[in-house]
Amino acid sequence: MKSLLKMSWMEAKLFLREPASAFFTLVFPLMYLFLYGAISGNEPTPMYNGQRTIEVAIPSLTAVIITMAGLMSNTMTMATYREKGILRRLQTTPVSPLIVLVAQVLVIFAMTSLGMLLLIAAGKLVYHVHFAGNAFSVLGGFVLSSLSFFGIGFILAGVMPTVRSAWAVAMVLVYPMLLLSGAFFSVEILPAAVQKVSAFIPLTYVVNLLRGLWAGEPWGQHLLDVGVLTGMLVVGVVASAKTFRWE
Amino acid sequence: MDNIIQVEGLRKTYGTTVAVEEVSFEVRAGEIFGMVGPNGAGKTTTIECLEGLRKPDAGMVRVLGVDPQRESHSLRERTGIQLQQSNLPDRMKVWEALDLYSSFYPRTADWKELLGQLGLEEKRNAPFARLSGGQKQRLFIALALLPDPQLVFLDELTTGLDPQARHAIWDLVRDVRARGKTVFLTTHFMEEAERLCDRVAILDHGKIVALDTPAALIRSLETEERVVFNVEGALPASFAQALPGAVRLEVQGGRVVIHGKNGRQAPLVSEVVSLLSGQGILFRDLHTEQPTLEDVFLSLTGREMRE
Numbered sequence: 344m345k346s347l348l349k350m351s352w353m354e355a356k357l358f359l360r361e362p363a364s365a366f367f368t369l370v371f372p373l374m375y376l377f378l379y380g381a382i383s384g385n386e387p388t389p390m391y392n393g394q395r396t397i398e399v400a401i402p403s404l405t406a407v408i409i410t411m412a413g414l415m416s417n418t419m420t421m422a423t424y425r426e427k428g429i430l431r432r433l434q435t436t437p438v439s440p441l442i443v444l445v446a447q448v449l450v451i452f453a454m455t456s457l458g459m460l461l462l463i464a465a466g467k468l469v470y471h472v473h474f475a476g477n478a479f480s481v482l483g484g485f486v487l488s489s490l491s492f493f494g495i496g497f498i499l500a501g502v503m504p505t506v507r508s509a510w511a512v513a514m515v516l517v518y519p520m521l522l523l524s525g526a527f528f529s530v531e532i533l534p535a536a537v538q539k540v541s542a543f544i545p546l547t548y549v550v551n552l553l554r555g556l557w558a559g560e561p562w563g564q565h566l567l568d569v570g571v572l573t574g575m576l577v578v579g580v581v582a583s584a585k586t587f588r589w590e
Numbered sequence: 591m592d593n594i595i596q597v598e599g600l601r602k603t604y605g606t607t608v609a610v611e612e613v614s615f616e617v618r619a620g621e622i623f624g625m626v627g628p629n630g631a632g633k634t635t636t637i638e639c640l641e642g643l644r645k646p647d648a649g650m651v652r653v654l655g656v657d658p659q660r661e662s663h664s665l666r667e668r669t670g671i672q673l674q675q676s677n678l679p680d681r682m683k684v685w686e687a688l689d690l691y692s693s694f695y696p697r698t699a700d701w702k703e704l705l706g707q708l709g710l711e712e713k714r715n716a717p718f719a720r721l722s723g724g725q726k727q728r729l730f731i732a733l734a735l736l737p738d739p740q741l742v743f744l745d746e747l748t749t750g751l752d753p754q755a756r757h758a759i760w761d762l763v764r765d766v767r768a769r770g771k772t773v774f775l776t777t778h779f780m781e782e783a784e785r786l787c788d789r790v791a792i793l794d795h796g797k798i799v800a801l802d803t804p805a806a807l808i809r810s811l812e813t814e815e816r817v818v819f820n821v822e823g824a825l826p827a828s829f830a831q832a833l834p835g836a837v838r839l840e841v842q843g844g845r846v847v848i849h850g851k852n853g854r855q856a857p858l859v860s861e862v863v864s865l866l867s868g869q870g871i872l873f874r875d876l877h878t879e880q881p882t883l884e885d886v887f888l889s890l891t892g893r894e895m896r897e
Contacts, residue, residue: 349693353686360681428676432733435641435671436694437663 346438350446354420358454364416368458371411372404373465375527380470391529394558397470399529401462402553405485406526406546408458409492412451414513417496420447422509425500425588434589444583448493455489475559484556484565488549491572494579495545501586520546525554548572593652594619594741594772595640600649602635609635610796613649622763622773624787626780626883628891632796633776634674637745640774641671654741667695670734672727674745674776680719684710684729687718691733699738708732708762724755731762742766744775748782760786780884790883794891807886815850817862819876826869835861 359365376397383396391399424430433443466472495516503509521527523537524546530538541547552568562569595617602609610632617623625633638644639651642658642665651658658665678687688701705711708728713721721729727747734742744763748756763786766773777783783790784804791801800807814837821844830839830848835858838849850858859878866873 346690346693349690353682353690356686357679357681424679428673429679431673432676432678432730434643435666435673436691436737437666438694 347442347446350438350442351449354446354450355453358416358420358450361416364412364419364454367411367415368408368454369461372408372458373461375404375407376400376462376465377469392558395470395472397466398472398474398557399554401459401466401472402481402557403526403550404462405459405553406488406524406549407521408455408462409489409549410517410520410526410546412455412458413489413492414496414499414517416454417447417451417493418499418509418513419506421497421500422503422506425590426506428590430589440587440589444497444587447497448490451493451496452486452489456485459485474557476557477559480556480562481553484552487569487572487576488553491575491579492545492549494575494583497583498579498586501583501588520544523547525550545571545575592618594654595623595774596650596652597636597640598650600636600639600651601647602632602639602644603647608796610639610793613793613796613798615791615798615801617772617774619772620767620770621788622767622775622786624783624790625774625776625793626778626783626790626887627776627793629778631793631891633793634745635796636793637743637774637776641669641743642666667697667737668740670737670739670742672730672734672742672744672747674749676730678718678729681717683715683717684721685714687729688732688736691736695737697738698736701732701736704732704735707765709758722755724751724758727751727755727759728762731759735766739771741772741774744773746776746778748777748779756782780882780887784883792887792890799890800886804883808881808883811881811886811889815858816879817848817850817859817876818879819846819862819866819873820844821846821871821873825871829865829869832865833858833861 379400380397387393387395430443463472496513499509499512503512523533523541524530524544525541526546526549530541530547533541548568548571552565552572555565555568556562593616595615597616598614600613601611603611613632613636625636627633635644639646640653640658642653642662645659653665654668656665682690685701685705688704692698692701705714708731710725710728710732713725716725718726718729731744731747734744747763748759751759760782763773763775775787787804789801789803790807791798792807793799800810802810823844825841825846830836833839833848835850836848837851840847840849848858848862859876863876
């Protein structure tokens, strides 16, 4: 327990010292929020059933944070730790690999939460956003979405032979996901053919679930999203454990 | 328990390549045991089997009385390991690394004391990436000593270091032994093995080809001692006959090299010096040349390039 706490605290400090991970998780989504605010004005939009663009942007940008932290930061951290022999050094101590993985999950989750809290705080203070949902529902959806995505990072880091190849695959996955899932702009404005593709993008389910819960829709309307994300979570946990390598 | 490490018939293959085979030796409590050999001889494979990082294909390995494969967890609490290649995260600070690693062990040495002993006090807040090679190596030794282990593994510990750093690290390793710990190290510097180790095993093509104290290994080579000096003018023609311990005398200009016979008890150098002063011959720069562990190593493992 003591080593888990120490390791999590250490990893949190390292995360914040790494400019790229701190920027993409904490600063970059805020920049987009202000950009949307500046472009869209602050009036209700028929496209979002009377919600304002900024109110849709908060759960959507939360999905962006989940992708950046869970897929980019997580993959890069784990792949680098393996390639540079940092994990191998840990292997010579009595520490369990589970502690290494759990500490990483805790830190990425904490940073993702911090990113979301910054968005909410900015939305409240600057745009006085209206929140129609249930806070516990949104929190639940957020936890499920985050954890289901972190698995992808662990698997990539475990399967790809080098940091460079893990980074390349992560990039190839991240960009289409961000563009086609509705995280940056609504799928509603895309051509119908492209909208079909978005059904195969895991992030689409995160965006749908978080937006829905944020707008106050019941869980019952999002059973497909919950099902897909739960499946990803289960596969992610099992495959992360299976693909974990010290070296 | 006199034997800290016991290995019998160790064998490890990677695919069709035999990395080590028929390796047997033991390491006694309180000694610095060195394993030397050309690149690819199987040193790192052997040490990693002892550390429990690799599973031997055959043979018996006991470290601190236990099988490293079966009881790796308890063994890791009692051994300190410095790996040939490993790293810490670039932005982790020296004190943070020691503090973090302290939390992994049930019982540890005081890391603040270790910082001082290893001369890292000033680097306490330096990130890992900013340390020099020697400082990184000292930090890894500090991490290896952190669990206050009975046994310390040091794999290629001074590779890539400058002479100052190397000598400082040798002193550190002697300190570790003075504190009653046992050290198992690998190196490819023969000078390091000769100066530091109580006993040395020479490994070649995955097998131990010699194992003894450095002095005994050098004696076993049966290379003669040489006495070298400079003289003004010429030596008397009868000089060589007056030396019963000499087999050959070479003169090049003013420089004289006298080759001694093997296995004699009386040192050749005292015979030479007393003869020179008895005959009133002026000499300068007299020294003896002994064979070194490197000569032993080359005679056993050959001179052809490896890899």
